[in-house]
Amino acid sequence: MREVILIKNGELVLKGLNRNTFEDVLIKNMKRALKEIGEFKFTKSQSTIMVAPVDEETDLDDAVEALSKVFGIAALSRAAVTEKDIKAIKSTALSYLGEKLEEAATFKVEAKRSDKKFPLKSPEICRELGGFLLSKFHHLKVDVHNPDIIITVEVRDTYAFIRGNNIKGAGGMPVSTSGRAAVLISGGIDSPVAAYMMAKRGIELISVHFASPPYTTELAERKVMDLLHKVAAYSGPITTYVVPFTELQEQIREKCPEEYFTLIMRRYMMRIAEILAKRQNCSALITGESVGQVASQTIYALGCTDSVTTMPVFRPCIGMDKEEIIKISRKIDTFETSIQPYEDCCTVFTPKHPKTRPHMDEIENAEEELDSAALIERAVKNVRKTVIK
Amino acid sequence: MCAYLDNSATTKPLKEVADKVYEMLSDTFGNASSFHKLGLDANAEVRRAREMIAKALSCDIEEIYFTSGGTESNNLAIFGAVQANRRKGKRIVTTAIEHESVLQACDELEKQGYEVIRITPDSKGEITEKQIFDAVNSDTILVSIMYVNNEVGTIMPVKAIRKAVSRAHAPALIHIDCVQAFGKLDVKPSKLGADLVTITAHKVHGPKGVGALYVRKGVRILPRTFGGEQEKKLRPGTESSPLIAGFGKAVELFPDIKAQSEKIKEINQYAREKLSAINGVKINNTPAASDYILNVYIPAFMTSQTIVQHFSSQYGVYISNGSACAKGKKSHVLTAMKLSDKIIDKSVRISFSGNTTKADIDALVQAVSETVEKYPV
Numbered sequence: 001m002r003e004v005i006l007i008k009n010g011e012l013v014l015k016g017l018n019r020n021t022f023e024d025v026l027i028k029n030m031k032r033a034l035k036e037i038g039e040f041k042f043t044k045s046q047s048t049i050m051v052a053p054v055d056e057e058t059d060l061d062d063a064v065e066a067l068s069k070v071f072g073i074a075a076l077s078r079a080a081v082t083e084k085d086i087k088a089i090k091s092t093a094l095s096y097l098g099e100k101l102e103e104a105a106t107f108k109v110e111a112k113r114s115d116k117k118f119p120l121k122s123p124e125i126c127r128e129l130g131g132f133l134l135s136k137f138h139h140l141k142v143d144v145h146n147p148d149i150i151i152t153v154e155v156r157d158t159y160a161f162i163r164g165n166n167i168k169g170a171g172g173m174p175v176s177t178s179g180r181a182a183v184l185i186s187g188g189i190d191s192p193v194a195a196y197m198m199a200k201r202g203i204e205l206i207s208v209h210f211a212s213p214p215y216t217t218e219l220a221e222r223k224v225m226d227l228l229h230k231v232a233a234y235s236g237p238i239t240t241y242v243v244p245f246t247e248l249q250e251q252i253r254e255k256c257p258e259e260y261f262t263l264i265m266r267r268y269m270m271r272i273a274e275i276l277a278k279r280q281n282c283s284a285l286i287t288g289e290s291v292g293q294v295a296s297q298t299i300y301a302l303g304c305t306d307s308v309t310t311m312p313v314f315r316p317c318i319g320m321d322k323e324e325i326i327k328i329s330r331k332i333d334t335f336e337t338s339i340q341p342y343e344d345c346c347t348v349f350t351p352k353h354p355k356t357r358p359h360m361d362e363i364e365n366a367e368e369e370l371d372s373a374a375l376i377e378r379a380v381k382n383v384r385k386t387v388i389k
Numbered sequence: 390m391c392a393y394l395d396n397s398a399t400t401k402p403l404k405e406v407a408d409k410v411y412e413m414l415s416d417t418f419g420n421a422s423s424f425h426k427l428g429l430d431a432n433a434e435v436r437r438a439r440e441m442i443a444k445a446l447s448c449d450i451e452e453i454y455f456t457s458g459g460t461e462s463n464n465l466a467i468f469g470a471v472q473a474n475r476r477k478g479k480r481i482v483t484t485a486i487e488h489e490s491v492l493q494a495c496d497e498l499e500k501q502g503y504e505v506i507r508i509t510p511d512s513k514g515e516i517t518e519k520q521i522f523d524a525v526n527s528d529t530i531l532v533s534i535m536y537v538n539n540e541v542g543t544i545m546p547v548k549a550i551r552k553a554v555s556r557a558h559a560p561a562l563i564h565i566d567c568v569q570a571f572g573k574l575d576v577k578p579s580k581l582g583a584d585l586v587t588i589t590a591h592k593v594h595g596p597k598g599v600g601a602l603y604v605r606k607g608v609r610i611l612p613r614t615f616g617g618e619q620e621k622k623l624r625p626g627t628e629s630s631p632l633i634a635g636f637g638k639a640v641e642l643f644p645d646i647k648a649q650s651e652k653i654k655e656i657n658q659y660a661r662e663k664l665s666a667i668n669g670v671k672i673n674n675t676p677a678a679s680d681y682i683l684n685v686y687i688p689a690f691m692t693s694q695t696i697v698q699h700f701s702s703q704y705g706v707y708i709s710n711g712s713a714c715a716k717g718k719k720s721h722v723l724t725a726m727k728l729s730d731k732i733i734d735k736s737v738r739i740s741f742s743g744n745t746t747k748a749d750i751d752a753l754v755q756a757v758s759e760t761v762e763k764y765p766v
Contacts, residue, residue, distance in 0.1 A: 099552070102549075102556065103555035103556055104556060105556050105558065139556065219429065333449075333451075333606065336451055337451075
């Protein structure tokens with residue numbers, strides 16, 4: 001028996017003439033997600049892409065798990081391929097879904113007949129197959145409203161497909177159909193969520209992390225890499241820059257007013273991130289900021305950080321409550337890692353009473369005290385680059 | 390010559406494992422939760438071990454919790470799951486031939502008012518899918534069944550548990566004790582449909598005193614011990630980094646499971662053939678059982694305990710009388726299989742590992758045949 005995975009495209013089907021391009025990117029991303037699982041063939045037809053393993057031994061559980069994290073897929077399902085013959089449909093349904101039917105207490109059969117020449121009409125297919133399965137599994141009952149399993153028979157041009165329940169896809173748009181952006185990642189709860197949300201809209205990610213040894217530890221940096229690894233399961237590989245930030249932070253601490261420490265630090269982070277982002281042909285920056293969450297995230301403070309870059313800064317968490325952000329972080333499995341208690345560069349130099357309504361002229365005056373160009377140049381020169389998969 | 394055929398009791402640690410444990414004790418001795426270099430180094434070793442084990446189970450590293458071994462993992466799984474599910478139902482389903490650490494834990498819960506269903510095996514030590522379906526109802530909060538029985542090697546139909554739980558719409562967590570299966574069969578928890586899986590190091594050429602509990606992501610169980618932040622507070626206490634690193638090393642050096650199974654199958658068949666040829670000897674377990682375990686009735690004028698001692702002192706052949714954890718108590722597994730006391734008293738367990746050779750079997754066969762001849766019933 002041949003088994004395939006059927007992919008229902010998300011909003012891609014709404015695209016016009018460039019739909020093909022979007023689908024090709026989606027297929028490329030699926031191939032990458034499946035690389036370690038096996039070799040697959042991809043066939044497009046209408047709003048469905050059929051993913052068929054080349055080797056029948058390939059583990060489709062693993063394949064479905066990997067594909068459920070690929071953006072641009074609304075729903076996916078495993079299906080058995082069979083001949084367009086009601087006898088074959090019955091026996092395939094029995095052998096293919098037998099295990100699942102043993103798990104279920106109730107079921108329902110649905111049929112779709114795009115080949116109108118098939119001798120049985122859809123309700124007849126349902127009746128035939130339903131009756132047959134009832135005769136084979138005595139514990140089963142039919143429930144058309146709220147069944148444990150819905151068995152769908154699709155009679156198409158060349159084959160019939162038999163499948164069980166649909167699995168929800170990751171939604172969104174295929175990664176890299178919307179360009180590239182650089183995410184500033186700290187190790188907290190918000191920035192991985194922001195990265196995930198933008199990747200979901202089809203943006204390819206690079207990331208920038210600021211490390212301040214000896215004020216921050218190896219563990220803090222490893223935590224960031226762990227977080228990126230989890231995001232990469234959705235977004236694909238993330239080129240990551242670790243920026244040595246110690247000198248800059250020490251200079252800020254020495255020469256600037258304490259109440260502006262964080263804000264000035266944020267401004268330098270944005271400047272450096274923008275340089276690295278341009279180097280990687282990115283068109284935007286991404287941060288995990290949310291209005292009012294901390295002093296540096298008041299709208300006045302955000303205005304001051306934004307003014308140092310010319311790139312648009314995307315903040316997908318901006319209007320979300322912490323609880324809402326945490327909900328997503330749990331879903332993408334970054335929460336447990338994010339809450340590991342290691343010092344990061346944002347927590348080390350926190351002022352006692354940060355300015356919540358900063359004045360731009362005071363900030364600019366304070367920055368005058370620093371040899372900005374040289375400090376930025378040294379930081380950028382000494383970045384470490386790794387690719388997180 | 391020494392023929393070590395008691396691998397279900399414990400295995401000989403690999404040299405690399407012993408070296409790793411020694412190195413951790415003598416050099417990398419920091420507390421794995423300390424922030425200094427010695428601590429970070431120990432922490433990195435613990436993490437590496439976690440990665441190795443997660444890879445062997447095809448799960449995430451966050452799903453692995455280190456414990457002191459199989460007994461602790463089983464207790465944590467059972468009490469932790471029942472405690473977390475206590476308001477959802479009253480029934481616990483297990484079998485009559487589980488390891489002591491599961492049976493005793495369930496006995497204790499029964500005293501606390503839970504309803505414990507113990508599925509009994511047939512005379513071959515097997516239980517059926519239907520028995521599992523019949524036992525699980527919508528009030529069931531835990532199903533705990535071992536994958537491979539430690540005395541007679543029965544491979545249990547554990548994949549039916551998920552089906553039974555789904556069909557009954559039960560709130561049950563599924564615990565599978567994989568101590569005797571790990572490293573021998575495919576024990577991917579996702580394939581088994583398990584929420585909780587017990588494994589231990591010393592059955593796979595690792596050190597004693599360390600094991601792990603797999604807890605599926607999203608599944609909540611409550612701790613049995615209370616203390617620090619280690620193992621996400623589910624199992625607090627300073628990580629036993631030397632033993633954990635040794636466990637990781639043993640798993641890292643796992644041979645190819647399929648190739649080893651082939652070899653063991655051959656050894657098992659060889660042993661079955663040779664032993665059955667001896668007058669009066671009977672094999673208690675079926676060929677359908679795990680190839681790693683033989684349970685054999687030896688018709689000599691000795692009890693199983695004396696047979697074990699006699700074999701080791703006279704022949705250098707190491708076998709066991711039932712489970713080592715029972716310390717000589719009458720086997721509850723053979724009793725549940727309704728074998729006669731006469732058979733149970735003289736039955737021994739012979740268990741193989743990747744190191745076992747045909748020469749070991751020849752030594753065993755010689756010991757059995759000479760003993761049966763010299764000391765007839």
